[in-house]
Amino acid sequence: MGVLAxxxxxxxxxxxxxxxxxxxxxxxxxxxxxxxxxxxxxCWVLDLRLLGIxxxxxxxxxxxxxxxxxxxxxxxxxxxxxLFAQRATSLGxxxxxxxxxxxxxxxxxxxVPLRSLVLRSDPGECEVSGSARVLAIASIVAWxxxxxxGRLLAxxxx
Amino acid sequence: MPSITDVNxxxxxxxxxxxxxxxxxxxxxxxxxxxxxxxxxLKRAGLEVLFVIAVLTLPVYIxxxxxxxxxxxxxxxxxxxxxxxxxxxxxxxxxxxxxxxxAWIALWQSRRRGRAAGLVPAAALLTVVALLLMTRAAxxxxxxxxxxxxxxxxxxxxxxxxxxxxxxxxxxAIMVNSPWAWPASETVHxxxxxxxxxxxxxxxxxxxxxxxxxxxxxxxxLLPWGMLGFGTNLITGMLFFVGQPKQYIDSAPFYWKVVxxxxxxxxxxxxxxxxxAWAPRDNALYGEWDASLxxxxxxxxxxxxxxxxxxxx
Numbered sequence: 001m002g003v004l005a006x007x008x009x010x011x012x013x014x015x016x017x018x019x020x021x022x023x024x025x026x027x028x029x030x031x032x033x034x035x036x037x038x039x040x041x042x043c044w045v046l047d048l049r050l051l052g053i054x055x056x057x058x059x060x061x062x063x064x065x066x067x068x069x070x071x072x073x074x075x076x077x078x079x080x081x082x083l084f085a086q087r088a089t090s091l092g093x094x095x096x097x098x099x100x101x102x103x104x105x106x107x108x109x110x111x112v113p114l115r116s117l118v119l120r121s122d123p124g125e126c127e128v129s130g131s132a133r134v135l136a137i138a139s140i141v142a143w144x145x146x147x148x149x150g151r152l153l154a155x156x157x158x
Numbered sequence: 159m160p161s162i163t164d165v166n167x168x169x170x171x172x173x174x175x176x177x178x179x180x181x182x183x184x185x186x187x188x189x190x191x192x193x194x195x196x197x198x199x200l201k202r203a204g205l206e207v208l209f210v211i212a213v214l215t216l217p218v219y220i221x222x223x224x225x226x227x228x229x230x231x232x233x234x235x236x237x238x239x240x241x242x243x244x245x246x247x248x249x250x251x252x253x254x255x256x257x258x259x260x261a262w263i264a265l266w267q268s269r270r271r272g273r274a275a276g277l278v279p280a281a282a283l284l285t286v287v288a289l290l291l292m293t294r295a296a297x298x299x300x301x302x303x304x305x306x307x308x309x310x311x312x313x314x315x316x317x318x319x320x321x322x323x324x325x326x327x328x329x330x331a332i333m334v335n336s337p338w339a340w341p342a343s344e345t346v347h348x349x350x351x352x353x354x355x356x357x358x359x360x361x362x363x364x365x366x367x368x369x370x371x372x373x374x375x376x377x378x379x380l381l382p383w384g385m386l387g388f389g390t391n392l393i394t395g396m397l398f399f400v401g402q403p404k405q406y407i408d409s410a411p412f413y414w415k416v417v418x419x420x421x422x423x424x425x426x427x428x429x430x431x432x433x434x435a436w437a438p439r440d441n442a443l444y445g446e447w448d449a450s451l452x453x454x455x456x457x458x459x460x461x462x463x464x465x466x467x468x469x470x471x
Contacts, residue, residue: 030469036348037468041356045380054379061369068359123371144349151345 007088017086032079039072040143050128050136059121066115094157100149107142110135162413167224174218178254179296181211182289189282201274205261208281212258213423217416219251223403238319243298245325250292257284259389266381266430326400333401343394350390357384358464361429362457365449381430411469418466425460
């Protein structure tokens with residue numbers, strides 16, 4: 001508990017929480033939402049492709065997804081850490097928050113095998129294995145769950 | 159610095175409110191002419207006009223609610239007359255959006271099949287219904303300032319009626335009072351946002367030169383998924399707006415959001431009818447996989463506009 005209280009008392013956390021400035025809470029939250037849209041959207045486009053939409057686009061064409069993920073995930077780790085720190089004592093042990101974190105980790109975990117699949121595929125290769133399809137479904141479900149848990153946090157953890 | 163919210167919203171509403179009715183007549187005329195002449199490009203033009211009207215009807219509805227909020231305490235205006243007009247406008251708006259949605263699917267399909275198929279009559283029929291509903295809304299709107307032409311007992315100073323009977327009030331009551339309606343709509347709104355973002359990111363990046371060995375026509379295949387997210391968010395977004403209009407109508411970020419949504423809608427139409435995406439497989443353009451500088455500029459403006467629709471209040 002001491003760590004959470006310390007996190008919340010950091011000057012930066014207090015500023016994000018208390019400052020009336022538009023650059024504090026509103027901007028951090030907006031960046032977190034933008035990052036979410038780009039991050040989840042890029043993953044979903046790849047998932048849709050793996051499930052058979054636009055099946056004539058070769059897998060190797062989807063390398064951009066992973067640089068996009070790298071940028072948007074970084075934005076969301078930083079903004080997410082700020083949003084967490086300012087409310088660390090109420091969020092830290094809240095079940096909905098822990099579920100959200102678990103789902104985010106699970107979603108990102110699906111990206112690891114998908115990344116090597118895309119990077120290693122030959123130019124022009126369009127075949128998708130059954131296990132890649134399962135990963136795509138897992139990615140869609142886990143990201144949807146993470147978004148749902150994240151949105152409901154505002155209502156479940158006052 | 160003047161704020162975007164300083165705009166005279168009632169005047170803006172009077173300026174914009176002719177677009178849906180006049181535009182629908184123009185689109186129906188184009189579709190009729192295309193049908194008589196069996197002219198495929200003309201048919202596409204009619205469908206494009208329908209989509210543009212659907213996009214432009216959004217600020218018409220929103221500026222109307224803004225005008226209502228600003229003029230609410232004028233003693234010479236009847237609150238009942240405004241609410242009757244608003245309900246009629248919401249009905250017309252809803253059908254016009256569906257017409258635009260069906261028109262868009264027809265437009266997208268005609269890229270794949272070479273011609274717009276069975277959905278064109280459906281789009282035209284929906285437009286006729288929307289036109290009737292919007293003409294009714296326009297008449298009721300006219301009665302707000304000119305009760306003498308009116309058929310409803312909407313004279314200022316008339317005894318107030320029970321406002322709970324209006325559709326907008328019912329939607330608002332559900333959104334505000336139900337413990338799950340608002341959170342559930344927000345969750346769906348965020349899922350839809352991610353879906354449309356992902357698709358628009360992929361297609362605009364393709365125009366900017368990423369995935370350059372993939373023909374535009376193949377990326378075009380993704381667009382309906384983006385439209386699914388866009389449509390989902392129009393519905394959930396309208397639930398928020400009808401639910402709590404006061405929360406948005408004085409907010410500068412919300413005004414900008416509507417402006418950027420217009421640009422984003424234009425981008426969506428452009429990506430759908432983009433010339434190279436429509437090139438037949440045996441055409442030289444099909445193999446021409448680089449977009450022009452103007453197209454690239456458009457893709458950058460669009461990506462920025464999509465992101466810029468996010469800030470809330």
